[in-house]
Amino acid sequence: MTDVINLLTFPDTSKAFTAYRSTVVDVDDRSASHPRKTPRLDADSDSGSASRSRDGAKGKNVDRGGPVRIQVHGFTGGAVGAALNKVYDNLFVRLTRSIRALLEKGSDELSTTYEGVYTACRGIVCVAGRGEGLYETLKAEIHKCVNRLAEELEKTNKEGVEWIGHFVETCAWFEGQVALLESLLTYLDRAYVLKNPSLPSIHDLAFTRFRERIFSGYFIVDKLQKGISTWVTWERNEGQVHIHRRFLKNLVSHLITHHVYDIIFERHFIEQTQEYFSKESYQMVEVEKAKANVFLAHCNQRTNEEQGRARDMMRDGTVALVKDTAIRALFEGRLEWMAKEVFMECKGTDLKRVYALFSSVNGLPVLCREFKAYVQKTVQDIVKDTSKDDEMVNRLLEFKSFADTTLKEAFVDPSTKQNNQDFSYGLIDAFTKGFKARRNKPAEQIAKHVDRLMRHGQRGISDAAFEALLDAALALYRFTDDKDVFRTFYHRALAKRLLLERSASDDFEKAMLKKLKEKYDPEFGMGDHMFNDLALSRDIMREYHARITGGSTAQKLSVMVLQRSVWPFRERKTDVDLPSSMQAELNNYTTFYKVKHQGHKLVWDHALGTATVKARFAAGPKDLTVSLYQAVVLLLFNEETEIGYKHILEETRMDDGELRRTLQSLACANKKVLKKRPVGKDVNDNDVFYFNSEFTDSRAKVHINSIQAKETAEENQRTQSHIEGDRKHYLDAAIVRIMKAKKELSHEQLKNETIDAVKSHFVPEVSVIKHRIDGLVEQEYLRRDEEDRNLYIYVA
Template sequence: MSAAKKYKPMDTTELHENTENIAACLKKAESAAALMMGRSAFAAQNMNSASTNGERLPNFSKLGSSHGEIRSASTTSNLLNRTGAIHNSKPGDVKKIVIKNFKDKPTLPDNYSEDTYVKLEEAVIAIQLSKPIKYSLEELYQAVVNMCSHKMDAQLYTKLKELTEQHVKRNIKLKELTGGSMDKLVLLEKINNWWLSFCQQMIMIRSIFLYMDRTYVLQNSFIHSIWDMGLDLFRIHFAQNSVVQKRTVDGLLALIEKERQGASVDRGLLKSLVRMLCDLQIYSSSFEEKFLDATNQLYKAESQRMMQDLEVPGYLQHVSMRLAEEHERLLHYLDSSTKHPLIYNVEKELLAEHLTAILQKGLDSLLEDNRWVELTLLYSLLSRVKNGTSELCGNFNGYIKKKGRTIVIDPEKDKSMVQDLLEFKDKMDYIVRNCFARNEKFTNSLREAFEFFINQRANKPAELIAKYVDMKLRSGNKGTTDEELEKTLDKIMVLFRFIHGKDVFEAFYKKDLAKRLLVGKSASVDSEKSMLSKLKQECGGGFTSKLEGMFKDMELSRDINTAFRGHALSNNRDVHNLDLCVSILTMGYWPTYAPTEVTMPPQLINPQQIFNKFYLEKHSGRKLQWQPTLGNCMLRAQFEGGSKELLVSLFQALVLLLFNDKTVLNYEEILAATMIEDGELRRTLQSLACGRARVITKTPKGREIEDGDQFDFNNEFTNKLFRIKINQIQMKETNEEQKATEERVFQDRQYQIDAAIVRIMKMRKTLSHNLLITELFNQLTFPVKPADLKKRIESLIDRDYMERDKDNQNQYNYVA
């Protein structure tokens, strides 16, 4: 800029033609010279703008003006000459301008450093005391730049640190902070105001000394930045003054405890002071440990009191609320590093310490009362603590076993056992699925518990499940769609999997299936085959082979009956207009029925003989054994009110046909005429005289059939239906049938045990008693006691299938 002033009056005609090019070159030269001298644009702007009375501020980086002006003039002259050369150069030629630094370094005026120190010290003290600053910030900033540029930055940093430390010491020793009479809240507010003011002061001071912070501090890694230096001094003197630090921490703890008790507090104040402790790096040592101890003591006492005063649902709600509050505190003012220990301590005192008491006191009632929301909350809370879900799973397992055992063991609940089990299983599945988040551990525990208690009562659950399936698959099961029936069968199969004695289920299912097929009481062939496929999928083809054979027999019987009708028509056989339908059963597939001999009326004997001859002609070598137990008939009866069709069992038909000859018969006469077994006859007469459709009457009145009772044909019988079913008695199971089925299962099991023993001994040849028992337990599919196995071993020894070793009585040898 000085060069431009000196050469302003020159005759510019000496320049080659265009003076505008010269001015442009001068302007570039000035800018380049300013940059090479190390003057920042910021400093130049400050010098130009911070003038007083129209005069520029002194620029101490351009001392020795005479030399500078000569140098600049010479440089400018060279530039002017070279400009002409540029003008005369050919188009496309490029010339570079070279600008050189001063040969002599600029120096500061005398006493400049002392005056600057005083000026900067006054400014820092004014900032610390919140007073106006005499000098402009630009002037102070430039002073720091000049001091640092002339290697006085170390002394300047030391001086600034001394001023800051004096300020901190002066404030930390104020009586209002160290005195004990001040209210805790007022004290916290004063400390917070002091801290915020100190931070604002350090920001202002740093803006003035920014050049030193970015040069001297960065060049010396062992020196703190101005901001860190201020925090370090604050931390040192705040930590050394135990009174102020203790009162601050105690005040914070008291304020937090007040908030925990439900009072409203200034969270902004808490956040600011907690942030102060974090910035000073004394949060963990001075505050966090005491805060966690206070938290433990508070919740330990509170949990003991609440466990006594509240029921489990209310206590769980309280724990959930407390955890939410602590999360909110973490969000608003506590440091994130406190999250894990704080939540852990709260969960430990409120949940882990009372885990057993919570489960013993409230789990059963929550499960009994269907408290889905509370169960979900219980699971979510206990999953937070160590072993929480394991303890919950164990108690859940215990509840299922205890509740399930009450359903299975009590004989009075046999009628509703299976339905109760299905409902109980649905309920437990819902809890595991919706309340326990489908936790696999709970799913497995549920299965194990059901399998345990359902086998506590040997054989009976299997029998009742088979009878429940029979009830569902029987015709007349109204109000159930095919889809609902299929779902019910799927649920029954779940219970079936838990049963150990599946052979018991098979025996009773086979007996009931035979009745449904022979009496025509099956609701749907599709449903029957669906159940059969489920059993086959679950237990294999060997389990259902006989059941499948029963269906094949029914299909063959239909073909045989069709052929018999054609045979009777073609041969003009007299069957008395009787529609005879015979079921041909393969003995190995069907349940074993005891041979029964009854006196058949002539109108039934003739068709039976005709069919017998027809079948044996087609199948020579076979033997037919007639089984009247499950036969049924359609009779047409005439009453005063009109004719009716009666669907009855064969035994009922034999009794009713007697009343064609006599209107009054006593018990002994009926017994002699039909030859029906005494117990069966009493049941038959009871169904005809004491049931809903009383086509005969009994004298004397009463439910039981006694010897000498008289029976009359009820000519006054009325019913709104034309076709009346009276043969439901056939579907009812008698005690004799039940005992026979159980005995058959017992015999089958003995045969299976014998076969397993022989199979094992034949393979091993020699085996000790304990190893043989172990092998048998592994191979047998039904529950058995060691004493029963020992009896079968003794039986096989008696029958010479095996023998005891002569030298070792505890060892067996196979006898070939």
């Protein structure tokens, strides 16, 4: 066998081994192959191909047309070992230089091909066993490279976004070179590092050092964050995309790669966002005094901009964080102000955005509290506006409609798609407290509103639409504690509608009574008795008419016989004197009725009576539909042309107030069938009235509005007094009933139980309860304990 030393140091001029390339090392730097075009892997660089070559050569003289592997065995020392060590030392030096060249920006000193580096690494690690030394060398070169990059970044004169562009280029170059080293030094990673679990891979070694040196120093991090602030502040102020936004997008990518995105970018960006929008919020609200709706629109615009910017530039997890931070910064310290102002200035969609914004900053309790306060104040203002009592219910219904719509469309939980229950309960509580601002009046006006609806009827709308109007009014009725007031006024209005035949529909009247009885107040059963009285009265009238002759004027008589306990009218001590012909007809009917119903007493009440009077004017005859009081006054002018007020009073013996109102309706209203001297709206004692023969109207039948048919101030006051009187009796009965059952109670216990006992009818004031208890003590229904004056004892 030829001396291996001579083979490996063969003279350069010899071509003996030109065709034989070693697969272990590049022996000569002056190889015939071009250094940049030699394939990275030899054809027989794997054990499989070598095995196939050997198998093919067994027992045959094969002409090898390619390189031959030379393996040397048994030379571990001596001259051969020294020669090999020298060869590997030289190879190690060249490999070190190659690594250094790859880790130096702008270097073109790579002394061999990439394949040469790859093959040399294999030889150093797998053959020479010098993996540890190569790893330490690589580690040192990486440290030097990173230090050079840091110094370059610190010394550059660029600022702001342009500096970030330079930083991005540096990161891109370093990451690319590390990836190249990972590829070329594969055998170091696979054959050495994997066998030493405590050592980081080439990638981790390089990236860890880069992270420690670049991202741990104050100067570079400060420059990065200042550049980020400069970029985002410019975009926020200008409302445009920065020309170098791509630098920031690439920066985010590199920071994520090096696992410093959270601490370098995200945290700083969130802090900057908080600071920026806090200042902007202060400027708008405190300095510029912007209105709530303007501020809200600005907040929506800003949060949408921030969300869009974050979505384009940042990690998914940052998008929601940025939006939330912007909202919190804008609203921090503004929730109370915003909530107070927003209901005055915002409607519909704006309130939906308001709800979403308050929800995102955990401000719904504040918004709910202010919503409740706003509703309560609005209701109180409507209820306390005495100048618009007649419009109270319509205004309440309009506001209730707005509040309900807001609940359904704006205050909705996104998860459940249901109304927020806190706001729903707040609305009910606010209306209830708002109604208490003026005791009794809301309940009275609701009853009168329903009365107007029942008298006017559907007027072209469907049954369902008319029923919806009634239900809306009853929805307000739920908020009042004065159920007895509503019941009293509704009862009186229903009686007038039925007796004067002003109700639009008996079916709706019965349906309404049924609904009130079943859903609101069991005592509304009185309506059934009223309809029974009317039905019986009609039957009696048909029987009476059947007994008299067809030509009798009594055929036009209509009498309603009513039970006083059912109908809400007080008995009159005196009434108007009717003309003799009218009185005679009534006397005849009284005789007929008493024969049929012995023991019954008839008391005539003409206050709600009506009549049709035929009048002859210069323009032609007219049928005047008037109240019975009006008819009595008009019939006086059959005998005389002019009559003074005092004379009319003597002839009719009508109540003074009733007569003045009656004459006002005939001589001072729009349809003046009488005239008076002197002219004026009021009726005075010295006024003289005369028949207006020049009266005209396009209709043949003319209805003269009767003030008697309307509730006068005096009558309204009497009704209120009647209600207060009933309440006193109701409280007395409740207190006695409670004490009879309990025998003895403290003042506080008795007060609470009394309120519970009567709250379905009305909620009494504490002072009234105390007054009623004192009255019962005086009447000896109760007595105070001799030792504890706060304790009441029932007197059997």
